[in-house]
Each structure stands twice: as structure tokens, then as C-alpha cells.
Amino acid sequence: MQDNPDYILCNKTAWNNKTEVHINSEFYDMSAFLNGKSTLNDIELELLGDISNKKILHLQCHFGQDTMTFSRMGAKATGIDLSDKAIDKAVELAQKLQLNTTFICCDIYDTPKYIDEKFDIVFTSYGTIGWLPDLNKWAKVIAHFLKPNGSFIMADFHPFVWMYDNDFKEVFYNYFNIEPIIEEQTGTYADRNSEIETKTFGWNHPISDILNSLISVGLEINCFNEYDYSPYNCFNQTEEFEPNKFRITHFANKIPMIYAIKATLRNTP
Numbered sequence: 036m037q038d039n040p041d042y043i044l045c046n047k048t049a050w051n052n053k054t055e056v057h058i059n060s061e062f063y064d065m066s067a068f069l070n071g072k073s074t075l076n077d078i079e080l081e082l083l084g085d086i087s088n089k090k091i092l093h094l095q096c097h098f099g100q101d102t103m104t105f106s107r108m109g110a111k112a113t114g115i116d117l118s119d120k121a122i123d124k125a126v127e128l129a130q131k132l133q134l135n136t137t138f139i140c141c142d143i144y145d146t147p148k149y150i151d152e153k154f155d156i157v158f159t160s161y162g163t164i165g166w167l168p169d170l171n172k173w174a175k176v177i178a179h180f181l182k183p184n185g186s187f188i189m190a191d192f193h194p195f196v197w198m199y200d201n202d203f204k205e206v207f208y209n210y211f212n213i214e215p216i217i218e219e220q221t222g223t224y225a226d227r228n229s230e231i232e233t234k235t236f237g238w239n240h241p242i243s244d245i246l247n248s249l250i251s252v253g254l255e256i257n258c259f260n261e262y263d264y265s266p267y268n269c270f271n272q273t274e275e276f277e278p279n280k281f282r283i284t285h286f287a288n289k290i291p292m293i294y295a296i297k298a299t300l301r302n303t304p
Contacts, residue, residue, distance in 0.1 A: 042215065042236035043117070043142055046166055049233035050118040053223050054098060058124060062225035062269070063100065069132070073107070074100040076266040076279075079160055079190045082258070082297045086110040089155040092180050094143055095163040099125030099136065105158075106134040113137040113154075115146055117166075144172050146180070153182040160190045161267065165197065165237045168215070170248040178252035181300040187254055190295040193261065197239045202271050203283045212238050224269040242294065254298040262293040 057063050068074060075083075087109030093102040096114030098121040105112035106129075114136065116122050122140040129136040141149045144167075157177050167173050177187050197216075200207040208216060216237040222229045246256060264280040265273075273281045282288060 042168065046235055047117050047119075049235045050097075050116075051120040052231050052233055053225075054118055054120040054124060056223055056229045056231055057225045058098060060225040062267075068100050068103075069128075071107070074104050076190070078260075078262065078266065078293060078295050079158075079188065082188045082190075082295060083156070083158075086156065090152070091156045091158055092150070092154040094146070094157065094159040094176070095166070096125065096138070097121050099128065099138055101158075101160065102138070103129055103132065103134050103136050106136045110156075111135070113139065113150065115139045115141055115143065115149070117142055143167065143176060144169075146176055150180070152180075153185070154180050155182055155185050157181055157185070157187045158189065161192065163189075163191060164240055164245070165192075166235075168236075168238050170240055170244050171251065174248035174252045174254070177249070178254065178300060183300060185300050186257075187249065187298045187300070188296070190293060192265065193291040193294050194239050194241055195291050196270070203286065208239055210239065210241055212240050212244060245296070249296070249298050253300055255301045257297045257299055258295075260295045261291040262295070263288040263291060265292045 058065060086105060089110045091105050091110045091112045093105065093112060093114040096102045096116050099114045102112045102114035102125070114125060119140045122138045125138040129138065139149050157180055164170065164173060181187065194210060198206050198208050198210050216239065218237065219234045221232050223231060249256065264282050266279055268275065268281045270283065272283050272285065274284045275281050282292070
């Protein structure tokens, strides 16, 4: 199943269907973004540092709000995503905002077929690698695009969170990547009342697999951070204990919800 290409078509269809809902959702707050609001969080900003004049490749960028935020910060940003509807919207927004941001629609594993340049930073964040079956192939894409001593930066939801059912009442899924997680759902995290129905294939990746895949392609792990909150209210049973910091109410600060990594390309295997 992990080698079955049908998951790409299935997930692409799901994200195409989600895109229009997300664009119009309060969650993505398009009005604030169009008026100049940054969509990046302190977690990733601390790892990024000064990105002015840096070339950034943003993997799995959805409709590109973070990618365009990079452009607003002075970077030369390129975003890629599987969803053609999301990329079409990203291009439209970049033109409207008069930003020199590049967007390309492709499966992440095929990115080297579409881009022939190197980057100072490769970036990915929040809800990305769970759609990918093979992290070794993912890590090779990252290493392929980094300049020597270039940085890979990511922030994502902790695999511990994905073990639970939707209401965090019981451990429902395996922490380890033993099989695809096939889900059929109504609604989406950005609008739970939406009537859209989607079928998706996902994979839970333990921290060891994430780190080892990066190490195997010559990346040196500079830091690995874990956080007891999410900057997004995208789960059930949450409480906002500080502005834009959400926890599962009955877990309080007892579980990791986010992790972040910064790594540098030192050696090519």
C-alpha cells in the first residue's frame, strides 16, 4: 500500500476540495493576510532568523501564505504543492499583492524534475510529512535542493498527537509507521462545519524516523525542540491558555504537541 500511487490522486483530490473552503475560512483569515499580517509563528521564526536576500524552497506550501510571508520578509521564495487548485490560488494572490513569489504544482518527490537550482533554506511546516509514505525519499529531496551549509527548517505536529482518536479519549493509531492511515471525513480542520467529504491516505512517522532520514542524507541536526502547545486551534477538546497557544484541555501541558528542527547540510553521502 505504501508504494501504491493511488494515494497521490486521492490526497490531491481531497486538498483540491479543501482549498476553496480554507481560503474562505476564519482559520486562514485571508483579509488579515492581504492587509499584511505575517502567517509565521515564533516557533519557526526563531529558527529562520534573518532571511532577507535568502533563497527559500517551501515544500507542501498549500496556497502559499507562508511562502508569500517569506517574500514580504525579503526572501526569494518558491513554494510547491500537490494541489493544483491551491497553487492556482497562490499565483493569483502573489500577483494581487505584487510579490515576486514562485509557485509550482507537483508531487514533492518529483520536485527535482521541476526546479533546477539550489537554496539557502528548505522549509516545511504543520501537517506536511503525514501525507508522505517514505521519509528517506523526502530527505533526499531536501538534500538535493540545499546549498552546501544550507539549512533545513521544519515545524510540525508531534507524532504523539496523531496516536489519538479525534477527541483524544484513547490511543487509536500506532506511533510507528506500520501501515497507511485511511480516513473518510466530513468537514476540515479549518471549518469543521463544512459539508465537504474527503478520503485521504496518511502516515504517522516517529521522531526517530524523521531524524534518521535527515541524518542519512548528510544533514547535521543543529537543534530539536518540543512544545507543549499548538499555535493553531485545529484539534478537538482544546483550550487557549495564552493568546494563540492551544492545548488539549484534559492533557494540559503533559504531552508534546509540536516539534521543530533545524539542520545543516554538511556532507553529501
